[in-house]
Amino acid sequence: MLEDLGVKRTLFTGLERVVADDCILATNTSSLSIAAIGGSCRIPGRVVGVHFFNPAPVMPLVEIVPSITTDAGVTERARSLVDGWQKTTVVASDTPGFIVNRIARPFYGESLRLLEEGIADAATIDWAMRTHGGFRMGPFELMDFIGNDVNFAVTQSVFEGFFHDPRYKPALTQRRLVEAGLYGRKRGRGYYDYRTGAVQPEPVTDDTLGRLIVDRVVAMLVNEAVDAVYLRVASARDIETAMTKGVNYPRGLLAWGDEIGPSTVLARLEALQAEYAEDRYRPSPLLRRRARAGEPLLA
Secondary structure: OOOOHHHHHHHHHHHHOOOOOOOOEEEOOOOOOHHHHHOOOOOHHHEEEEEEOOOOOOOOEEEEEEOOOOOHHHHHHHHHHHHOOOOEEEEOOOOOOOOHHHHOHHHHHHHHHHHHHOOOOHHHHHHHHHHOOOOOOOHHHHHHHHOHHHHHHHHHHHHHHOOOOHHHOOOHHHHHHHHOOOOEHHHOEOOOEOOOOOOOOOOOOOHHHHHHHHHHHHHHHHHHHHHHHHOOOOOHHHHHHHHHHOOOOOOOHHHHHHHHOHHHHHHHHHHHHHHHOOHHHOOOHHHHHHHHHOOOOOO
């Protein structure tokens, strides 16, 4: 379901008229500003983000997102309540995409870039990310599962929220699919054809190509996780928890970066930035510091 800030602000303004002043108003938004929602309320201090992951009964992670106007006691009450439901909570700052939807953007965006460059097709990229990366689903099958309309909207929201930072730039390929109504499984077609009798493409199972794909996408993901630590989006431990519990990544990205080697991740990003001359591939200052000092990312 696509989110509309105007609708949510109107809803919360109406809720305030029918609940007690000490009632917490929590929103399950995945990308909207909590401050903007609270800003429409008479008592903004009681508005907090409580972001579940789908399907909510199954997925353990919940992001607790206070805004600059949320009372500290409200944040703690919300977290305690959700912890009591046997969920795993993490606290994220009120920045576009919070933890998971911010850090996960390269999983989709860099895979789309590989597709658009003709380095590999969707089936091959999905195969590589599953086989060599250990992900449960490849990016294209996952986008088709989520819905390209929803995935594109989140990417666009994060891109606009960061004042068009090229790291989060949406892909024209996905925009065209959305414009054509090819949302994925729910419409019968997306990157793959789900209609009865459709023949699915076979991946090119070249291990060298597969490792190249994974190395490039994972370097971008690790850099995004490191930058989230650098910009105090959340603690390093909460970031690791969020990415393993919220989107089922095979391991925490900071720990993964340490396995690869921070200097190796930095070298891969610097090579991409040199080749493309795009700010999209700029390494986080914290990655540079840790790599040059020989320090781990998960400190």
